[in-house]
Amino acid sequence: MAIAEDADRAPGDRPRGATRRPVRLFQNLQAKVAMVPMIFVALVVFLGGTIWTVVHSFTGSGLLPRLNWVGLDQYERLWSSRKWLVSIENLAIYGIFSIVGTLVIGFVLAALLDRKIRFEDTFRTIFLYPFALSFIVTGLIWQWLLNPDLGIQNVVRGAGWEGFAFDPLNNPDLVMYGLLIAGLWQGTGLIMCIMLAGLRGIDEDIWKAARVDGIGVVKTYVLIIIPMMRPVFVTALVLITSGIVKLYDLVVAMTSGGPGISSEVPAKYVMQATFGGQNLGQGFAASTMMLVMVVIILIPWAYLEFGGRRRG
Amino acid sequence: MANPATLGAAALSADAIGAGPMSGPRGARPRRRLSRGNVFLYGTLLLVSLYYLLPLWVMVMTSLKGMPEIRMGNIFAPPVEVTFQPWVKAWAEACTGINCDGLSRGFWNSVRILIPSLVISIAVASVNGYALSNWRFRGSETFFAILIVGAFIPYQVMLYPVVILLRELGIYGSITGLVLVHTIFGMPILTLLFRNYFASVPEELFKAARVDGAGFWGIYFKIMLPMSLPIFVVAMIIQVTGIWNDFLFGVVYARPETYPMTVQLNNIVNSVQGVKEYNVNMAATLLTGLVPLVIYFASGKLFVRGIAAGAVKG
Numbered sequence: 083m084a085i086a087e088d089a090d091r092a093p094g095d096r097p098r099g100a101t102r103r104p105v106r107l108f109q110n111l112q113a114k115v116a117m118v119p120m121i122f123v124a125l126v127v128f129l130g131g132t133i134w135t136v137v138h139s140f141t142g143s144g145l146l147p148r149l150n151w152v153g154l155d156q157y158e159r160l161w162s163s164r165k166w167l168v169s170i171e172n173l174a175i176y177g178i179f180s181i182v183g184t185l186v187i188g189f190v191l192a193a194l195l196d197r198k199i200r201f202e203d204t205f206r207t208i209f210l211y212p213f214a215l216s217f218i219v220t221g222l223i224w225q226w227l228l229n230p231d232l233g234i235q236n237v238v239r240g241a242g243w244e245g246f247a248f249d250p251l252n253n254p255d256l257v258m259y260g261l262l263i264a265g266l267w268q269g270t271g272l273i274m275c276i277m278l279a280g281l282r283g284i285d286e287d288i289w290k291a292a293r294v295d296g297i298g299v300v301k302t303y304v305l306i307i308i309p310m311m312r313p314v315f316v317t318a319l320v321l322i323t324s325g326i327v328k329l330y331d332l333v334v335a336m337t338s339g340g341p342g343i344s345s346e347v348p349a350k351y352v353m354q355a356t357f358g359g360q361n362l363g364q365g366f367a368a369s370t371m372m373l374v375m376v377v378i379i380l381i382p383w384a385y386l387e388f389g390g391r392r393r394g
Numbered sequence: 395m396a397n398p399a400t401l402g403a404a405a406l407s408a409d410a411i412g413a414g415p416m417s418g419p420r421g422a423r424p425r426r427r428l429s430r431g432n433v434f435l436y437g438t439l440l441l442v443s444l445y446y447l448l449p450l451w452v453m454v455m456t457s458l459k460g461m462p463e464i465r466m467g468n469i470f471a472p473p474v475e476v477t478f479q480p481w482v483k484a485w486a487e488a489c490t491g492i493n494c495d496g497l498s499r500g501f502w503n504s505v506r507i508l509i510p511s512l513v514i515s516i517a518v519a520s521v522n523g524y525a526l527s528n529w530r531f532r533g534s535e536t537f538f539a540i541l542i543v544g545a546f547i548p549y550q551v552m553l554y555p556v557v558i559l560l561r562e563l564g565i566y567g568s569i570t571g572l573v574l575v576h577t578i579f580g581m582p583i584l585t586l587l588f589r590n591y592f593a594s595v596p597e598e599l600f601k602a603a604r605v606d607g608a609g610f611w612g613i614y615f616k617i618m619l620p621m622s623l624p625i626f627v628v629a630m631i632i633q634v635t636g637i638w639n640d641f642l643f644g645v646v647y648a649r650p651e652t653y654p655m656t657v658q659l660n661n662i663v664n665s666v667q668g669v670k671e672y673n674v675n676m677a678a679t680l681l682t683g684l685v686p687l688v689i690y691f692a693s694g695k696l697f698v699r700g701i702a703a704g705a706v707k708g
Contacts, residue, residue, distance in 0.1 A: 128544030
C-alpha cells in the first residue's frame with residue numbers, strides 16, 4: 083500500500099504482527115513513555131484523588147485537610163442536615179423527569195426526523211444548537227423567560243389573560259420543574275442525535291418486512307425498532323445520568339439554590355462546604371456520597387454491558 | 395439532502411397552516427406529501443422548533459432594545475428602535491464588583507485558557523488513543539479502564555485533591571493551572587474518541603507499516619495523523635465547546651483576574667447591586683454563547699457526526 087511505503091524504514095526493527103502480545107518490558111518502550119501522562123492522570127488524579135477524598139471524609143477537616151479521625155461523624159451530620167436531604171430529593175425529582183423527558187423527546191424527535199422529511203438538516207440544527215451553549219448561558223436565558231415580570235407570564239397577561247400565572251422559579255414546589263424546562267431545552271438535542279444515528283443504523287429491510295407484514299409505523303417503532311436500539315438507549319441513559327449528577331451550573335445561574343433552599347442540589351452543597359464554608363470534612367463526605375450514588379447507578383450498567391459478553 | 399427551494403418552502407408553510415386545527419393520529423402513513431400524517435409531522439416539528447428557537451429570538455431582540463422599551467413592551471416583540479448600545483456596554487463597560495471593563499476581560503481570559511488547553515489535550519489524547527489501539531501492553535487496558543471510570547466520577551470528588559496538586563506545582567489560580575485541569579478532565583472522552591477511531595483503521599495498514607520498519611512515532615505521524623484529520627476536527631469541536639462553556643473549573647481554579655468568560659458573565663448578571671439592565675445582560679449572555687454557537691453553525695454536520703459517533707461507539 084502506498085501509505086505504508088511512505089513510512090520511514092528503521093533498520094534493525096524487526097517486523098512483528100500487531101496482534102502478537104509483546105513479552106518484554108522494553109518491547110514497546112516508546113508507547114509506554116507516550117502513555118505516561120495518561121497513566122499519571124488515571125492513577126494519581128482519578129484513583130488517588132478519589133481515595134484521598136474518601137479517606138478525608140472520615141476526618142474532622144475544617145479550613146485545611148487534617149487526618150484527625152472522627153469516624154462517621156461527618157456522614158451523621160450530613161444526613162441530619164435539612165439542606166442535604168432537600169438536595170437529594172431535588173436531584174431525584176430532576177433526575178427522573180430528566181431521564182424520562184430526554185429519552186422520550188429525544189426519541190420522538192429522532193423518529194420524526196427519520197421519516198424522510200424535507201429540511202431535515204434545518205430541523206436538526208434547530209434542535210441541537212442549545213447543546214452548544216453552556217449551562218450558565220442556558221440558565222440565564224430561561225431565568226429571564228420564566229421571570230414573571232419580564233417573560234412568559236408578563237407576555238400572556240399583556241395579551242389579555244390577566245389571571246395567568248406562570249412563575250415556577252419563585253415557587254418552592256415548582257422550582258425544580260422550572261430548572262427542568264431549561265435542562266431539557268439544552269440536552270434533548272444531543273440525545274436526539276444519538277437516537278437518530280441509531281435509527282439510521284437499522285437495516286432498511288426491517289422496515290420493508292414490517293410493511294409487508296402490515297405492521298403499523300408506531301407499532302413497528304415500539305415492538306421492533308426500540309428493542310433493536312437497546313445499546314443506543316443504554317448509551318443515552320448513561321450520558322443523561324452522568325450529566326444529572328453533575329447538575330450545578332444551571333442551578334447557580336437560574337436560582338442560586340432558591341427560593342430558600344428549595345432548589346439546592348448535592349453538587350452545590352459540596353461546593354459550598356468545600357470552598358465557601360471552611361468545612362472541608364462535610365464537603366468530602368458529601369462528595370463521597372455523590373460518588374456512592376454514581377457507583378450505585380453504574381454497577382448494574384457495567385454488569386449488563388461487560389458482564390455478559392467479553393470484548394475483544 | 396434537504397434543499398430549501400422556494401417550492402419546498404411554500405409546501406412546508408402550507409403544511410404548517412393546515413397543522414393548527416388538525417391533529418391526526420400519530421404515525422399515519424407518511425407516503426403522500428399532504429397526507430394527514432405529513433401535516434401532523436411537520437406541524438409537530440414546527441411547534442417543537444418554536445420551543446427551541448424562542449429563547450434565542452427573545453435574547454437577540456431584547457439585547458437590541460433600550461431599557462424604556464423593555465419595561466413597556468413584550469419581550470417577544472422586535473425592537474421599535476434598534477440600538478447596539480447594550481452590546482457595547484456589555485463588552486466594554488459592564489461591572490463585576492469594582493472592575494468596570496466589561497466582558498472583554500473574561501473573553502480574553504477564556505481565549506488564553508482555550509488555545510493551550512486545546513492543543514495540549516488533543517495532542518496527549520490522540521497519542522493515548524493511538525497507543526491504546528495499536529501498541530497495547532500489559533496493563534494498558536487497565537489504565538484505560540480507570541480513566542474511563544474516572545470520567546463518571548463526579549468532579550466534586552476530585553476538586554480538592556487537584557487544588558492540592560496545583561498548589562504544590564505553584565500554578566493554583568493561574569491560567570497554566572486551568573490548562574492542566576482541562577487537559578486532565580478532557581482526557582477520558584478524547585482518549586476514548588481517538589482509541590475507537592484508530593481501532594477502526596484496518597490493521598493490515600499498521601502491519602504493513604511495521605513490516606516496512608516504521609516505529610511508534612513514525613506510524614503516528616506518517617500514517618495515523620494524516621488519515622484521521624476528521625476525528626481531530628471532532629475532538630477540537632468537543633474541546634472548544636467544553637472548555638469555553640466550563641464554569642465549575644473556572645470558579646474553583648481561577649482568581650478573579652483570571653476568571654473565564656462564563657464565570658464573569660454569571661457575576662455580572664447575578665450581581666445584586668444596581669438596576670437590572672436586561673438588555674446589557676442579554677447582550678453579555680449572547681456574547682458568551684457566541685463562540686460555541688459559531689463553532690456549531692460552522693462545523694454543521696461534523697458536529698453532529700462527531701457527537702453521535704463518539705457516543706454510540708463508546
